Amino acid sequence: MSSSILNPRTTHREFFGVPGALTVTTIVPIVSYALYFGCSERTGGCPPPHAYSWDAVKEAVVASVSDVNWWKGLWDNEAATLYFGWYAFCVVAWAVLPGDWVEGTQLRNGKRLQYKINALSTFLLALGIVAGLIYRDGPQAFTFIYEKWIGLLTASIVMSFIQATYVYIASFRNDNVLLALAGNSGNPIYDWFIGRELNPSIGWFDIKTFNELRPGLILWVLIDISMVCEQAVRRGGIHNVTDSMWLVLAFQAWYVADGLYNEPALNTTMDVTTDGFGFMLSIGDLAWVPFTYSLQARYLAFHPIELGIWGIAGVIGTNLLGYYIFRTANGDKNNFRNGHNPKNLKSMDTKRGTKLLISGWWGICQHPNYLGDLIMALAWCLPTGFNTPITYFYPIYFLVLLVHRQMRDDEACEQKYGEDWKKYKKLVPYKIFPYIY
Structure with missing residues (x-):
């Protein structure tokens, strides 16, 4: 060949091509450092006191990046x-x-x-x-x-x-x-x-x-x-x-x-x-x-x-719910792909000769594993309380990531399955959140 x-x-080209690639290449390191300097006892808190004033933030950033010793550090x-x-x-x-x-x-x-x-x-x-x-x-x-x-x-x-x-x-x-x-x-x-x-x-x-x-x-x-x-x-x-x-x-x-x-x-x-x-x-x-x-x-x-007994119970319950959805959904998918179907899940035939699951978790939404992942992500942040939004960065970012991944997957599957994918989406219309999205 x-x-x-x-x-x-x-x-x-994804990510809007070269401009998007350059943007992500620049933004990811910046955000990684910003999460440290924006949530650290060494800078005064989470966020630091000056974070509540845009002018103070700009002044602090300019002072830092213009200092050679800061870069060396x-x-x-x-x-x-x-x-x-x-x-x-x-x-x-x-x-x-x-x-x-x-x-x-x-x-x-x-x-x-x-x-x-x-x-x-x-x-x-x-x-x-x-x-x-x-x-x-x-x-x-x-x-x-x-x-x-x-x-x-x-x-x-x-x-x-x-x-x-x-x-x-x-x-x-x-x-x-x-x-x-x-x-x-x-x-x-x-x-x-x-x-x-x-x-x-x-x-x-x-x-x-x-x-x-x-x-x-x-x-x-x-x-x-x-x-x-x-x-x-x-x-x-x-x-x-x-x-x-x-x-x-x-x-x-x-x-x-x-x-x-x-x-x-x-x-x-x-x-x-x-x-x-x-x-x-x-x-x-x-x-x-x-x-x-x-x-x-x-x-x-x-x-x-310190969360106390009821706080612990609530956080554990949230995490177990997410884990159960995530693991059982992935287990059903992997079993089905490997020729096993112990739960007798329904599927839809495609012209490619393959099948698409349309029942169980995979009949509720197209990506139930993403839903479980997001619930777990929230559970990991709940122990930090509600004094700062910064510790909830992960589930917010993760939601954006999974929605983008879902869109990429949708595009790839439409090219792969053609009209069959449109039929599938009518049978399973919700992407990640049942009855919402």
């Missing part, structure tokens, strides 16, 4: 060493820990890639090492993430740029490289951002799926643990850590562990089957996930909150 047939030129040699060491640990763990090799979905070139499944083992090994460190030296031994937050964030952003640039250059190595259908526009800025190669790898090491589940996702939990340790040191010991902090750690650690346990399901997601690996995914996996999703734990480290 010729290169032009296998890798047709991209004609439709974003980089920390020790923090960078720690971050790159962490990434190296994850790579070594992938290589040496045992794990099954599973096949991915069939690609356009007819091939199926092999993926090593041992993310959960890496997670457990990391937790074991951290637990041993804390047990031996006390919680103060693991507060360095709180102390070196900015340096670690900067290192993760640098790593994201390095990886995006490497895989973009490597995608030109020969004509047999399988490109992402959305990443072959010919514009270097856009293709670098969206991801030119579909499955960049170094030998058996698949860069995209590795980044999706290991360095950032596991680091998210380690950050939460560091925030627990920070609060414990301030309050006189682990036994004085607040119920709100324990809930945030439990919810987010369970979410990550669940994702790692179900690692093979990643191979059917849009990120793996459709999207290339570029700066959009690299900074999302390596910087955005661990350093913005842990905002609630970082806030509670310097602003402890």
Whole structure:
């Protein structure tokens, strides 16, 4: 098959093309830093006092960015060493820990890639090492993430740029490289951002799926643990850590562990089957996930909150509802895709020879897993109370992300199924929120 047939030129550009790619590339690091400086005891609160005056905000920002020492303060040699060491640990763990090799979905070139499944083992090994460190030296031994937050964030952003640039250059190595259908526009800025190669790898090491589940996702939990340790040191010991902090750690650690346990399901997601690996995914996996999703734990480290029995019950109930919807919906989808239908769910035949679920959770809305995810996202923020809107950034951002992803999925399915997709949408009209959207 010729290169032009296998890798047709991209004609439709997402994110409004190059301007959108440049905007996201600029905005994501800025927001990541802003969430720290806008919600930190070092700047006076969450938000800091001057945040209530636009003129004061502008004055503070101008004073900071015009100061060379402020820019130098974003980089920390020790923090960078720690971050790159962490990434190296994850790579070594992938290589040496045992794990099954599973096949991915069939690609356009007819091939199926092999993926090593041992993310959960890496997670457990990391937790074991951290637990041993804390047990031996006390919680103060693991507060360095709180102390070196900015340096670690900067290192993760640098790593994201390095990886995006490497895989973009490597995608030109020969004509047999399988490109992402959305990443072959010919514009270097856009293709670098969206991801030119579909499955960049170094030998058996698949860069995209590795980044999706290991360095950032596991680091998210380690950050939460560091925030627990920070609060414990301030309050006189682990036994004085607040119920709100324990809930945030439990919810987010369970979410990550669940994702790692179900690692093979990643191979059917849009990120793996459709999207290339570029700066959009690299900074999302390596910087955005661990350093913005842990905002609630970082806030509670310097602003402890006790919920009480009824508060705990309400938050747990909300999280369990979201988790139940998320997990059962994904379970039904994965079973159906693998030829199993234990619940006898109804489906609709398509001209492509495939079927679309139209009952159960998938008959209530087109993306019930997104609905469950959003309810869980809200539950993770509720332990922070209602003194600041900043700790609720995650579900707000997540809603925008999932709506955008739903729109991309709708467009892709319309191209894939044609008239059958229009029939499907009449049977299942609601996208994420039943009777609302």
